[in-house]
Amino acid sequence: NAGVTQTPKFRVLKTGQSMTLLCAQDMNHEYMYWYRQDPGMGLRLIHYSVGEGTTAKGEVPDGYNVSRLKKQNFLLGLESAAPSQTSVYFCASSYSGRGGAKLNTEAFFGQGTRLTVV
Amino acid sequence: GENVEQHPSTLSVQEGDSAVIKCTYSDSASNYFPWYKQELGKRPQLIIDIRSNVGEKKDQRIAVTLNKTAKHFSLHITETQPEDSAVYFCAAPPFGNEKLTFGTGTRLTIIP
Numbered sequence: 001n002a003g004v005t006q007t008p009k010f011r012v013l014k015t016g017q018s019m020t021l022l023c024a025q026d027m028n029h030e031y032m033y034w035y036r037q038d039p040g041m042g043l044r045l046i047h048y049s050v051g052e053g054t055t056a057k058g059e060v061p062d063g064y065n066v067s068r069l070k071k072q073n074f075l076l077g078l079e080s081a082a083p084s085q086t087s088v089y090f091c092a093s094s095y096s097g098r099g100g101a102k103l104n105t106e107a108f109f110g111q112g113t114r115l116t117v118v
Numbered sequence: 119g120e121n122v123e124q125h126p127s128t129l130s131v132q133e134g135d136s137a138v139i140k141c142t143y144s145d146s147a148s149n150y151f152p153w154y155k156q157e158l159g160k161r162p163q164l165i166i167d168i169r170s171n172v173g174e175k176k177d178q179r180i181a182v183t184l185n186k187t188a189k190h191f192s193l194h195i196t197e198t199q200p201e202d203s204a205v206y207f208c209a210a211p212p213f214g215n216e217k218l219t220f221g222t223g224t225r226l227t228i229i230p
Contacts, residue, residue: 031216031218033218042220042222042223043162043207043220043223045217045218045219048216048217048218050216056217058217058219059219090161090162092218094218096216102213102214102216103150104149104150104152104211104213104215104216104218105150106152106164106167107152107154107162107164107218109161109162109163110161111160111161112161
């Protein structure tokens with residue numbers, strides 16, 4: 001199993017450009033998450049999804065959009081990048097339990113995407 | 119995280135001493151309490167977790183204790199080693215709430 005894979009690993013954008021970050025997991029997890037991590041350590045939740053076709057806002061959703069058309073993929077889009085979106089982005093996924101149990105379990109993280117907006 | 123406070127934000131201990139990091143939470147429906155470790159330049163990884171039906175769990179040099187009455191849980195690392203230097207995060211998602219948010223993190227530095 002590859003686990004959680006993010007692409008790309010690095011990217012430099014100019015202000016106003018758009019891009020999409022791809023997160024793919026091969027563990028058949030229902031829950032998927034996008035976080036950003038700025039210098040100083042914290043992981044802040046941008047958006048999350050509890051299943052195919054569903055998404056929800058996290059703590060810092062402004063300036064980002066997401067889609068989960070397939071269970072294994074969770075896409076994060078920046079429509080018009082701003083310098084404030086310079087950060088390291090992490091995707092994560094977790095198993096929710098059998099039969100809609102809605103359990104919280106171990107979250108598996110991707111390797112991160114370092115995005116710089118100039 | 120919106121329902122978790124983590125302290126301290128930085129912690130330095132001599133190699134061989136113990137380290138304790140504490141998290142408090144507000145939602146009494148929380149029933150899962152994980153701790154993640156993030157080494158420099160790497161992804162966060164789960165190191166230990168506990169559910170609300172137990173008060174303590176140990177795994178070699180690390181342990182987590184839970185006080186549901188006071189709504190706090192702690193990570194204990196004994197006989198610290200240089201490889202324990204990292205940032206540690208806690209979480210306390212309420213049962214049935216898939217919105218996973220983390221504490222603000224603790225940067226632990228082990229002094230040789």
